[in-house]
Amino acid sequence: MSTQVDASPAAESRSSWLSGPAGRTVGLVVALVLLAVVGVITGGERFASLDNVMTILRLASVTGVLAIGMTFVITAGGIDLSVGSVLGLATVWASTLATQTMAEDLHWTVMVLTGLAVGTAAGLINGLIIAYGKVVAFIATLAMMIAARGLAEMISGRQTQVVQVDGFLDFVRADFIGVPVLVWMFVVVAVAGWFLFNRTTFGRRTVAVGGNAEASRLAGIKVQRHLLYVYGLSGLTAGIAGVMMLGRTTAGTSTNGLYYELEVIAAVVVGGTLLIGGRGTIVGTVIGVLIFAMLTNVFTINNLSISAQNVAKGVIIVVAVLIQQRFAARSTST
Amino acid sequence: MVDVDRDDAAPPEGADAPDVPLLRMEGIVKHFPGAKALDGVDLDVLPGEVHCLLGQNGAGKSTLIKVLAGAHQPTSGRIVLDGEEIAIPHPVAALRHGVATIYQELDVVDGLTVAENVFLGHELDRGGFTQRREAIRSTREMLRRLGHPEISPHREVGRLSAAGKQIVSMARALSHDARVIVMDEPSAVLDAGEVQNLFRVVRGLTAQGVAVVYISHRLEEIRQIGDRITVLKNGRTVGRDLPAATTPTAELIRLMTGRNVEYAFPTRPGVPEDAPVVLDVEDLALAGTFEDVSFQVRAGEIVGLAGLVGAGRSEILETLYGARRRTAGSVAVKGRRLRSGSVDAAVAAGIGLCPEERKSQGLVLDEPVYRNITLSTFARIARGGWLDERAERAAAREQVAALDLRPAGVDRAARTLSGGNQQKALLGRWLVHGCDVLLLDEPTRGVDVGARSELYALVRRLADAGTAVVVVSSEIPEVLGLADHVLVVSEGRVVHRAPAQDIDEHRVLDLVMEGTVA
Ligand SMILES: Nc1ncnc2c1ncn2[C@@H]1O[C@H](COP(=O)(O)OP(=O)(O)OP(=O)(O)O)[C@@H](O)[C@H]1O
Numbered sequence: 001m002s003t004q005v006d007a008s009p010a011a012e013s014r015s016s017w018l019s020g021p022a023g024r025t026v027g028l029v030v031a032l033v034l035l036a037v038v039g040v041i042t043g044g045e046r047f048a049s050l051d052n053v054m055t056i057l058r059l060a061s062v063t064g065v066l067a068i069g070m071t072f073v074i075t076a077g078g079i080d081l082s083v084g085s086v087l088g089l090a091t092v093w094a095s096t097l098a099t100q101t102m103a104e105d106l107h108w109t110v111m112v113l114t115g116l117a118v119g120t121a122a123g124l125i126n127g128l129i130i131a132y133g134k135v136v137a138f139i140a141t142l143a144m145m146i147a148a149r150g151l152a153e154m155i156s157g158r159q160t161q162v163v164q165v166d167g168f169l170d171f172v173r174a175d176f177i178g179v180p181v182l183v184w185m186f187v188v189v190a191v192a193g194w195f196l197f198n199r200t201t202f203g204r205r206t207v208a209v210g211g212n213a214e215a216s217r218l219a220g221i222k223v224q225r226h227l228l229y230v231y232g233l234s235g236l237t238a239g240i241a242g243v244m245m246l247g248r249t250t251a252g253t254s255t256n257g258l259y260y261e262l263e264v265i266a267a268v269v270v271g272g273t274l275l276i277g278g279r280g281t282i283v284g285t286v287i288g289v290l291i292f293a294m295l296t297n298v299f300t301i302n303n304l305s306i307s308a309q310n311v312a313k314g315v316i317i318v319v320a321v322l323i324q325q326r327f328a329a330r331s332t333s334t
Numbered sequence: 335m336v337d338v339d340r341d342d343a344a345p346p347e348g349a350d351a352p353d354v355p356l357l358r359m360e361g362i363v364k365h366f367p368g369a370k371a372l373d374g375v376d377l378d379v380l381p382g383e384v385h386c387l388l389g390q391n392g393a394g395k396s397t398l399i400k401v402l403a404g405a406h407q408p409t410s411g412r413i414v415l416d417g418e419e420i421a422i423p424h425p426v427a428a429l430r431h432g433v434a435t436i437y438q439e440l441d442v443v444d445g446l447t448v449a450e451n452v453f454l455g456h457e458l459d460r461g462g463f464t465q466r467r468e469a470i471r472s473t474r475e476m477l478r479r480l481g482h483p484e485i486s487p488h489r490e491v492g493r494l495s496a497a498g499k500q501i502v503s504m505a506r507a508l509s510h511d512a513r514v515i516v517m518d519e520p521s522a523v524l525d526a527g528e529v530q531n532l533f534r535v536v537r538g539l540t541a542q543g544v545a546v547v548y549i550s551h552r553l554e555e556i557r558q559i560g561d562r563i564t565v566l567k568n569g570r571t572v573g574r575d576l577p578a579a580t581t582p583t584a585e586l587i588r589l590m591t592g593r594n595v596e597y598a599f600p601t602r603p604g605v606p607e608d609a610p611v612v613l614d615v616e617d618l619a620l621a622g623t624f625e626d627v628s629f630q631v632r633a634g635e636i637v638g639l640a641g642l643v644g645a646g647r648s649e650i651l652e653t654l655y656g657a658r659r660r661t662a663g664s665v666a667v668k669g670r671r672l673r674s675g676s677v678d679a680a681v682a683a684g685i686g687l688c689p690e691e692r693k694s695q696g697l698v699l700d701e702p703v704y705r706n707i708t709l710s711t712f713a714r715i716a717r718g719g720w721l722d723e724r725a726e727r728a729a730a731r732e733q734v735a736a737l738d739l740r741p742a743g744v745d746r747a748a749r750t751l752s753g754g755n756q757q758k759a760l761l762g763r764w765l766v767h768g769c770d771v772l773l774l775d776e777p778t779r780g781v782d783v784g785a786r787s788e789l790y791a792l793v794r795r796l797a798d799a800g801t802a803v804v805v806v807s808s809e810i811p812e813v814l815g816l817a818d819h820v821l822v823v824s825e826g827r828v829v830h831r832a833p834a835q836d837i838d839e840h841r842v843l844d845l846v847m848e849g850t851v852a
Pocket residue numbers: 005332333334366367369370371372389390391392393394395396397398438740741749750751752753754755780782
């Protein structure tokens with residue numbers, strides 16, 4: 001009898017720790033540390049300075065916020081190709097003359113709220129089309145990606161809209177305990193995302209729907225409504241990221257966030273979230289984003305070309321996914 | 335006491351030809367992380383015999399045949415085929431050695447046609463071009479042998495029923511010209527008539543010297559088709575070389591479970607006249623599938639739907655559950671009419687469904703067992719949207735104990751449970767939820783003999799506590815033994831209804847056949 005299954009709690013937690021999420025996270029941390037070592041060796045002081053660390057974090061914060069929303073979408077079995085364009089649209093809409101005038105008259109948060117509202121609305125439209133219109137997520141969000149970019153060009157007339165609302169600039173460009181507000185925003189979104197993902201019914205539904213939508217439906221979960229919310233959430237993070245972008249560049253243009261969706265999806269997948277849905281990790285996503293940001297930084301410090309950077313990123317994506325599959329295979333069968 | 339555990343030495347030199355095993359598995363051990371699925375299993379299979387593997391859920395039957403099929407690598411052990419030790423590093427190697435397998439869990443590709451599925455992985459080709467016409471011809475021939483000439487080779491497999499898919503995977507196994515065909519619970523999704531078809535095919539194969547390894551939890555089938563039995567328990571061979579026809583049932587069950595279980599249906603206390611009607615289904619219809627279905631279930635009553643696979647019984651359950659949008663009629667729970675096509679309305683009203691296909695419709699396979707058990711209750715257990723995983727685990731553990739689900743750990747992925755235990759987890763989901771109406775679609779599919787009687791007793795206890803239960807089962811004795819009231823369904827119509835004690839198996843079969851002819 002005792003020979004059959006080692007089901008003691010200790011054994012269970014031991015095996016699931018090694019092959020489970022924690023094991024994968026350790027792998028990612030190791031990769032991040034290796035990259036830092038490369039940075040120190042090649043860049044020396046220029047890499048290891050506090051200033052540079054902040055630069056990396058600032059670099060990571062915008063894509064990081066997008067990646068948190070994307071983690072939910074991908075875990076739910078979907079994809080959101082529109083985040084980069086929606087981000088661009090949010091920066092444009094939040095920095096039009098009309099919005100800025102209103103912000104001057106009322107309060108600078110008008111700009112923030114505009115960005116968030118634009119992002120959320122775009123996300124909810126994606127959600128409606130996907131959940132209730134039953135259009136494949138790839139197509140629906142591809143359409144949104146094209147349309148939102150177009151709308152951003154129309155609104156801005158392809159002009160760069162410089163932000164002149166001091167209250168807004170003072171806020172987003174400030175430091176708090178020596179750390180930029182942008183980075184704090186990323187931290188807040190990531191922590192909130194972690195709790196939402198791991199500790200709430202919303203997160204549980206996301207994993208269940210991505211793991212088996214039909215079984216979730218038959219268990220009484222409102223699958224369509226949940227998908228609507230998930231895409232809405234992704235839109236919201238695109239809006240937040242838009243506001244952050246506006247603060248970082250002090251200008252709204254329709255080209256903001258171009259190709260961000262690719263880097264964001266890559267970071268999420270490298271972090272360990274399964275592209276087919278049903279499993280996701282916020283911690284992994286954060287590390288994935290940091291890896292990409294640090295890589296960009298190491299290349300920039302060493303004056304290597306963007307092209308070389310892209311080659312390296314491509315290689316990293318493939319290697320990371322290969323390693324993950326090993327882990328995944330070990331934790332499920334054979 | 336029978337000494338079934340004795341260690342067989344190798345067969346003596348010069349033994350009669352038919353006694354030389356075609357296939358021999360020796361000391362097979364297979365460890366999974368955290369579980370020892372096989373712990374020294376021996377099996378020998380003679381040419382031309384039907385060799386039955388018996389064992390409780392989780393005993394290791396499927397794992398053993400997956401080792402044989404090359405889907406799992408054994409931790410240790412030897413496989414000898416035709417006197418030669420072989421290695422089976424991957425599934426293709428097994429096929430090359432002439433070992434074809436029908437897996438317990440359907441392994442067909444929904445998006446491909448029947449013919450494409452049958453020849454998946456060994457497409458007939460000439461110079462790189464698939465020979466579609468030839469593939470379709472031989473698929474049609476195999477479907478005919480299996481008694482299903484009506485399935486078109488061009489049909490997309492995703493549109494077939496579970497039974498239809500099973501037929502396709504059998505056709506695939508036949509397409510390999512194998513010397514050993516392994517069937518892991520092939521009859522689980524088949525009805526009585528189709529099982530007979532299957533047996534005809536099996537007899538045809540064994541007459542040509544093909545050995546068949548047959549796994550089933552239905553002892554009647556094993557008596558009918560089997561030659562010898564090997565019994566597994568906890569990953570070990572505990573009984574070997576038992577004659578299938580004559581070994582007493584009690585002995586088999588004792589070997590499997592290690593205790594004496596009586597295999598019987600619980601007594602029916604009888605539903606009191608004044609018990610309130612809980613479920614009221616009126617003139618329910620789903621275009622093209624069934625129509626005019628009306629019945630009532632009172633608190634404490636078990637209503638069984640008998641009939642052939644494809645008669646529309648599962649669809650009736652799914653429609654009244656809201657998983658399909660009804661085209662006519664009404665469903666009411668405790669007098670309140672339910673919205674059409676809304677599962678969450680049905681769940682909120684107190685209906686629970688254990689679906690027929692547990693992998694695709696029931697479980698989130700990569701999620702832990704406890705989350706599968708609380709899939710319809712986690713939001714209720716949660717406080718203000720914050721999950722209470724401790725309470726979830728406790729609730730799940732309680733069901734795991736009540737259902738004797740094994741292994742008992744609730745943190746392992748549902749995928750790693752054996753088939754019968756997955757079924758129990760699904761049942762546990764609605765036990766945690768607590769329903770007024772419980773719909774059970776093939777509740778004992780894949781559940782072992784010992785657990786079956788426990789399950790019957792459990793369903794009866796639920797009914798006694800006031801739950802209205804509707805059971806669909808392809809095993810007529812099960813419907814008759816468990817239900818208070820039986821509806822016979824044929825071709826989407828209720829052709830007969832009667833109290834269970836007033837009807838017997840033959841009558842049900844007659845009614846079903848009449849209905850089909852009419
Ligand atoms: N991939 C896996 N990882 C971990 N444990 C596994 C895995 N697959 C099977 N097991 C365990 O191995 C044991 C044997 O499982 P197996 O599926 O062979 O049982 P079975 O005899 O076929 O049962 P059933 O009659 O229910 O189909 C079970 O305890 C099961 O939980």
